[in-house]
Amino acid sequence: MRVEISMQVAEGQQIEVIEAGITVVRGIKTAGVHAGLKRKRRDLALIYSESPAVVVGTFTTNQVKAAPVLVTQARVRGRGVARAIVCNSGNANACNGPQGERDALAMGAAVAKELGLAEEDVLVASTGVIGMPLDMDKVRAGIAAAARELARGREAAAAAVEGIMTTDTVPKEVAVRFRIQGRDCYLAGMAKGSGMIHPNMATMLAFMATDCAVDKEALDRLFREVVSRTFNQVSVDGDTSTNDMALLMANGMAGNHPLTAADPEFPVFARALEYAASQLAKAIARDGEGASKLLEVKVEGASSDEAARTIARSIARSNLVKAAVFGEDANWGRILCAAGYAGIPFRPEGVNIYLGDLQVCEHGAALPFDEAVALEVLRQPEVLIRVTMSEGRGEGVAWGCDLTYDYVKINASYRT
Amino acid sequence: MRVEISMQVAEGQQIEVIEAGITVVRGIKTAGVHAGLKRKRRDLALIYSESPAVVVGTFTTNQVKAAPVLVTQARVRGRGVARAIVCNSGNANACNGPQGERDALAMGAAVAKELGLAEEDVLVASTGVIGMPLDMDKVRAGIAAAARELARGREAAAAAVEGIMTTDTVPKEVAVRFRIQGRDCYLAGMAKGSGMIHPNMATMLAFMATDCAVDKEALDRLFREVVSRTFNQVSVDGDTSTNDMALLMANGMAGNHPLTAADPEFPVFARALEYAASQLAKAIARDGEGASKLLEVKVEGASSDEAARTIARSIARSNLVKAAVFGEDANWGRILCAAGYAGIPFRPEGVNIYLGDLQVCEHGAALPFDEAVALEVLRQPEVLIRVTMSEGRGEGVAWGCDLTYDYVKINASYRT
Numbered sequence: 044m045r046v047e048i049s050m051q052v053a054e055g056q057q058i059e060v061i062e063a064g065i066t067v068v069r070g071i072k073t074a075g076v077h078a079g080l081k082r083k084r085r086d087l088a089l090i091y092s093e094s095p096a097v098v099v100g101t102f103t104t105n106q107v108k109a110a111p112v113l114v115t116q117a118r119v120r121g122r123g124v125a126r127a128i129v130c131n132s133g134n135a136n137a138c139n140g141p142q143g144e145r146d147a148l149a150m151g152a153a154v155a156k157e158l159g160l161a162e163e164d165v166l167v168a169s170t171g172v173i174g175m176p177l178d179m180d181k182v183r184a185g186i187a188a189a190a191r192e193l194a195r196g197r198e199a200a201a202a203a204v205e206g207i208m209t210t211d212t213v214p215k216e217v218a219v220r221f222r223i224q225g226r227d228c229y230l231a232g233m234a235k236g237s238g239m240i241h242p243n244m245a246t247m248l249a250f251m252a253t254d255c256a257v258d259k260e261a262l263d264r265l266f267r268e269v270v271s272r273t274f275n276q277v278s279v280d281g282d283t284s285t286n287d288m289a290l291l292m293a294n295g296m297a298g299n300h301p302l303t304a305a306d307p308e309f310p311v312f313a314r315a316l317e318y319a320a321s322q323l324a325k326a327i328a329r330d331g332e333g334a335s336k337l338l339e340v341k342v343e344g345a346s347s348d349e350a351a352r353t354i355a356r357s358i359a360r361s362n363l364v365k366a367a368v369f370g371e372d373a374n375w376g377r378i379l380c381a382a383g384y385a386g387i388p389f390r391p392e393g394v395n396i397y398l399g400d401l402q403v404c405e406h407g408a409a410l411p412f413d414e415a416v417a418l419e420v421l422r423q424p425e426v427l428i429r430v431t432m433s434e435g436r437g438e439g440v441a442w443g444c445d446l447t448y449d450y451v452k453i454n455a456s457y458r459t
Numbered sequence: 460m461r462v463e464i465s466m467q468v469a470e471g472q473q474i475e476v477i478e479a480g481i482t483v484v485r486g487i488k489t490a491g492v493h494a495g496l497k498r499k500r501r502d503l504a505l506i507y508s509e510s511p512a513v514v515v516g517t518f519t520t521n522q523v524k525a526a527p528v529l530v531t532q533a534r535v536r537g538r539g540v541a542r543a544i545v546c547n548s549g550n551a552n553a554c555n556g557p558q559g560e561r562d563a564l565a566m567g568a569a570v571a572k573e574l575g576l577a578e579e580d581v582l583v584a585s586t587g588v589i590g591m592p593l594d595m596d597k598v599r600a601g602i603a604a605a606a607r608e609l610a611r612g613r614e615a616a617a618a619a620v621e622g623i624m625t626t627d628t629v630p631k632e633v634a635v636r637f638r639i640q641g642r643d644c645y646l647a648g649m650a651k652g653s654g655m656i657h658p659n660m661a662t663m664l665a666f667m668a669t670d671c672a673v674d675k676e677a678l679d680r681l682f683r684e685v686v687s688r689t690f691n692q693v694s695v696d697g698d699t700s701t702n703d704m705a706l707l708m709a710n711g712m713a714g715n716h717p718l719t720a721a722d723p724e725f726p727v728f729a730r731a732l733e734y735a736a737s738q739l740a741k742a743i744a745r746d747g748e749g750a751s752k753l754l755e756v757k758v759e760g761a762s763s764d765e766a767a768r769t770i771a772r773s774i775a776r777s778n779l780v781k782a783a784v785f786g787e788d789a790n791w792g793r794i795l796c797a798a799g800y801a802g803i804p805f806r807p808e809g810v811n812i813y814l815g816d817l818q819v820c821e822h823g824a825a826l827p828f829d830e831a832v833a834l835e836v837l838r839q840p841e842v843l844i845r846v847t848m849s850e851g852r853g854e855g856v857a858w859g860c861d862l863t864y865d866y867v868k869i870n871a872s873y874r875t
Contacts, residue, residue: 104800105796105799105800106798106799106800106801106803106804106805106807107795107796107798107799107807107823108799108807135792137792137796138792138795138807138820138823138824138825139824139825140808140822140823140824142824143824172792173790173792173793173795173796174791174792174795174820174824174825175825176825284796285792285795285796285799362778362866366866366867366871367871369867369871370871372871374589375590376551376553376554376588376589376590376701377589379523379554379589379590379701380521380523380553380589380700380701382522382523383521383522383523383524383701384520384521384522385522387522388522389522391522391523391524391554392556404554404590406556407523407554407556408554408555408556408558408559408590409554409555409590409591409592446867447867448864448867448868450778450782450867451782451785451862451863451864451866451867452864455782455783455785455786455788
């Protein structure tokens with residue numbers, strides 16, 4: 044695994060990337076089973092914390108919110124404590140009217156009963172086809188089987204990850220270790236993505252956990268900030284799903300005194316979370332439906348970080364930029380054009396554009412460049428587009444993928 | 460040609476659709492030549508009015524505006540009188556720095572010299588690749604040839620239309636006749652579209668002319684309104700180009716007293732313009748890059764007309780909706796989802812969705828429907844999606860096209 048950021052946070056404060064799943068976090072057990080909502084693969088995941096966990100989350104901004112999003116959002120914003128997350132794939136339980144909400148509540152109730160928990164301690168998520176009622180007999184049987192199979196270790200984590208996948212082609216996991224108050228702490232997570240991926244929580248699901256004890260308010264604020272710089276900067280196709288959510292459970296089982304935002308070690312935790320979330324975000328972009336390349340867009344010198352992020356997203360989601368990356372065509376005019384319609388004022392004559400290290404545009408106009416070098420950059424599985432402006436010091440990154448024949452193929456016949 | 464709106468405006472007031480090009484308008488001459496900017500086809504068009512014309516226009520909202528847009532916008536918003544429009548294809552003259560503006564001015568100057576006009580009376584437009592300097596020797600020779608070939612009649616109009624095409628596969632023309640103060644008046648236009656097509660003037664160019672005399676302020680206000688309901692409701696790929704513009708010249712050669720907004724016959728003119736603009740807008744959507752189907756999205760019952768138009772655009776531009784239409788898949792959940800992320804509040808339980816006449820969603824939830832009937836609707840070359848809401852009386856229409864393998868193919872290798 045390529046380590047993309049400096050893991051040295053400060054003198055003696057290391058964040059270590061480890062090959063593990065979410066079960067590396069103390070007290071976290073998982074299971075993934077085949078409930079029968081999908082034809083073959085696992086389609087139901089259960090994540091359980093032995094100790095009550097502080098939970099924070101972000102949810103889709105779509106006006107049309109799936110029933111499990113409404114249920115989980117209410118529980119996270121209410122008591123904000125969780126013991127379990129249940130998630131099915133193959134059916135989004137969205138646009139199912141009042142029955143959808145009854146089914147989402149029933150999913151949580153079934154987990155609570157199996158594990159002896161209060162209903163409010165169970166969070167519910169779904170992903171898959173919109174507008175088809177859940178087969179609750181299959182869901183209940185799947186939950187019972189998952190409850191029996193709950194376990195620690197990589198295999199259990201891998202089974203859970205498979206349970207939340209839809210058109211994902213690879214599982215997405217991340218795990219890091221860091222030290223707080225002299226104790227080893229773990230933070231790990233899993234995610235699914237693929238289609239309907241766009242800022243503001245598209246069917247992107249991310250479930251993360253840490254055994255580090257963190258003050259709830261500090262955790263909530265940090266998580267929102269981190270999501271805005273990571274998951275919300277991923278765009279596969281510009282479609283914001285009805286079902287997105289990102290959840291982070293902190294069960295405190297590392298035994299440290301809860302971190303507050305003022306704690307000198309809080310930045311260590313913050314960096315660990317940002318690293319883990321950005322790895323999952325990039326994994327989602329890299330595995331976008333039909334994608335053959337990861338597209339990373341960095342914008343520097345914008346009027347603010349938010350402006351930079353907005354411009355980076357506009358470029359990363361442009362169909363024309365994405366198709367040019369697929370075609371390995373150094374068509375930088377489309378990049379500048381996509382920056383221009385992001386809705387953020389800037390002076391085009393202050394813009395430089397780089398493909399990898401190769402500058403292709405200077406002061407908003409063409410710069411002669413070696414096409415062979417450009418082709419070499421565009422042939423890589425990860426293509427970096429860097430745009431510098433002369434508006435201020437704002438910077439931001441967005442991730443996307445190329446637009447391919449396979450994207451069209453997958454989405455022309457998803458339901459049938 | 461299918462007539463889509465009632466041509467009976469009021470008692471005795473008819474708008475007649477005629478098979479003709481822009482040269483049907485009195486005093487309008489055109490030419491289209493091969494200047495050598497493209498390999499084979501015509502790549503330079505000239506439109507000339509024998510009499511000075513009041514001109515109004517709308518322009519791209521992209522922060523990055525091509526040089527000809529800046530030049531033309533200043534002239535339209537300045538004196539607002541025009542005698543000629545020159546447009547080349549094959550090169551957008553965008554992102555070319557100060558040289559770009561010099562070249563755009565020189566294009567206009569060359570036309571002025573050939574035709575004995577003041578420079579400010581010539582409007583300039585370009586479309587094609589971004590970031591490559593114009594070959595001005597070729598442009599000047601092309602302008603000289605076009606000036607010699609200016610003529611009336613369908614052939615001259617067709618040559619001009621070809622001169623503005625890029626990846627367009629069919630020419631786009633419209634012409635109507637109507638009576639004002641007992642006189643026959645004509646209004647006609649041409650347009651190009653294909654890629655980088657999205658609201659707020661994407662590389663969409665539309666040049667329209669009428670011989671009806673109209674008060675400038677009334678014409679300006681009407682044109683903006685009509686553009687917001689027609690050209691700005693077209694989305695091919697969500698990319699708003701650097702080069703868009705829509706221009707309307709009114710040379711008054713019908714000899715009527717100039718119409719004001721208060722004139723009882725003004726609605727006849729307004730209807731003629733709206734019809735002609737909507738026909739061009741639909742032609743652009745139908746001929747979107749790689750498109751196999753025209754997608755028409757109607758939203759009714761929104762909180763306002765603007766809200767309805769915004770929601771309709773969001774649906775028409777959704778990659779997932781477009782791919783489902785290509786795949787003839789009645790995946791209405793994607794339609795509701797795309798409505799939901801348009802940024803306009805509404806209650807999902809008040810939403811009904813129809814494919815053609817077939818209702819597929821009721822109160823925001825699934826309604827059992829006959830898949831064979833749905834397939835029959837989706838197999839047509841024009842697919843109508845109708846969404847009704849319970850928020851108010853706002854309504855709006857947007858046009859798009861399906862997302863196909865050919866879109867990816869065309870855009871993966873446009874430049875090279």
